Amino acid sequence: MARRFLFGTNFKMNQTPAESAAFLEALAGAVVIPDGAQLFVIPPFTSLPAVTDLAGATNSPVWIGAQNMHWADAGAYTGEISAAMLQALGVDLVLLGHAERRGLFHESDRDINRKVLTAFERGLRVLLCVGETADERAFDVGGETVARQLKIGLHDIDPARLPLLQIAYEPVWSIGAAGVPARPDDVEPMARLIRDVVGERFGEAGRDVPVLYGGSVDAANAAGFVALPDIDGLFVGRAAWTVDGFRSVLDASLRERFGRSIG
Ligand code: PGA
Numbered sequence: 001m002a003r004r005f006l007f008g009t010n011f012k013m014n015q016t017p018a019e020s021a022a023f024l025e026a027l028a029g030a031v032v033i034p035d036g037a038q039l040f041v042i043p044p045f046t047s048l049p050a051v052t053d054l055a056g057a058t059n060s061p062v063w064i065g066a067q068n069m070h071w072a073d074a075g076a077y078t079g080e081i082s083a084a085m086l087q088a089l090g091v092d093l094v095l096l097g098h099a100e101r102r103g104l105f106h107e108s109d110r111d112i113n114r115k116v117l118t119a120f121e122r123g124l125r126v127l128l129c130v131g132e133t134a135d136e137r138a139f140d141v142g143g144e145t146v147a148r149q150l151k152i153g154l155h156d157i158d159p160a161r162l163p164l165l166q167i168a169y170e171p172v173w174s175i176g177a178a179g180v181p182a183r184p185d186d187v188e189p190m191a192r193l194i195r196d197v198v199g200e201r202f203g204e205a206g207r208d209v210p211v212l213y214g215g216s217v218d219a220a221n222a223a224g225f226v227a228l229p230d231i232d233g234l235f236v237g238r239a240a241w242t243v244d245g246f247r248s249v250l251d252a253s254l255r256e257r258f259g260r261s262i263g
Contacts, residue, residue, distance in 0.1 A: 005226075005257050006166060006210050006233030007250055008040030008127075009240035010067060010095060011047070020047035021054050024062065026243040031250060031262045033061060038233075039250075040065050040127075042095050045081055052090040065093035065127065068101055071114035083122040093125040097153060099172045103133075109152035116153055120161035127166050127235070128153055129214070130194065134173035142171070143193050150197045159202050166210040167194055168235040174215025176237065181216035184224040191230035219248040223256035 011020065020043040033039055042065035043051050052064050070080035086094060096119065097112040112128070119126045130149040132142035146169070154165075169190050174182045191211045198206035213225045214235030225231050234253055240246040251262050 003208060003210055003232045005037045005253075006040065006212055007037065007236070007253055008042065008063070008065070008233075009236045009246060010042040010065075010098070011044060011241060012067070012100070012237065013044060014241065015043060015047055017047045017050035020044075021050040023243060024051055024054055024060065024064075025058075027062065027246060028058060028060060030243050030247050033262075034254060034258050034260070036258070037254065038063065040093055042067055042093070042127075048086070048089050048091060056090055063092040063125065064090070065095055065125075066091050067095050067098070069094045069096070069115055069119065069124075071111070071118040073118075083118050083124055087122060087124065091124070093127055094119050095127045095129065097129045097149065099129060099131055099170055099175055103172065109149055112149075112153045113155050116157060120157055120164055123164070125164045125166070127168055127212075129168045129170050129235075131170040131172050131174075131215070137171065137173060142190065146190060146193060147197050150194065151201070154198070154201065159205060162202055162205050162209060166212060166233075167198070168212040168214045169194055170214040170235065176216075179216045181218075181221055182213070184228055187213050187225055188228045188230060191228060195230055217249060219245075219252045222249050222252040226253045226256040 040063035055064050066086045070077050070082055073082055073084055096115045101107045116126055130146045132145040136142050136145045171182050194211050195207055198209050210232035212233040212235045213231050217234050217236045218239040236249055239249050255261055
């Protein structure tokens with residue numbers, strides 16, 4: 001069975017609730033989503049009520065995601081948000097292990113594993129990010145890093161929950177304004193490695209887990225990643241923060257993947 005094509009953006013610490021809702025509203029009028037494709041949008045926590053309300057009211061097929069989550073159900077964790085809180089808003093997906101969470105906020109693989117376990121227990125979809133730093137790449141241990149992040153991040157998960165999992169390969173050196181976009185030749189071996197590690201752990205079912213690429217994706221380079229046999233989608237930052245930008249990167253992707261534009 002052909003794997004689904006996934007495409008989405010993370011707004012990071014940008015946008016007010018009104019701005020995020022306006023984005024989702026405009027997106028609905030701007031794109032036609034082909035069968036076999038799934039879109040997602042990950043606004044900041046404060047935008048989630050407005051965006052999930054709108055998504056519910058308009059029957060939007062776009063998954064709405066949260067950028068992070070704590071592993072505990074409740075407790076003395078000032079500033080944190082639980083899975084139950086996200087689910088009460090109707091959130092579809094939670095982003096876990098983004099490079100900025102790992103690097104700037106010191107999240108460990110074990111922390112991320114706790115979060116993945118909680119999300120799956122709750123039945124929340126997870127977008128798990130993995131990727132090596134520039135130093136790890138320079139010392140040729142990028143594969144080891146990604147394998148470790150996966151082995152620990154997915155430790156002890158119930159294989160029955162695998163349909164809730166998507167993985168984004170986001171090399172840290174490729175992310176953000178200071179990042180250098182990876183070349184498709186850098187991405188394909190890592191995507192294959194991700195598939196192999198998950199496949200070794202979970203057997204055939206692991207091989208169906210979607211693997212996305214993210215890191216300085218734009219309308220000009222998107223098709224090169226989408227064409228890779230082991231890549232099932234794109235996770236876009238800056239280039240998709242406007243509806244026009246989202247639309248043009250999506251259009252380039254769908255032309256490559258489905259041979260047609262979004263109309
Ligand atoms: P970028 O962000 O596309 O702006 O590099 C990607 C990400 O952080 O997921």
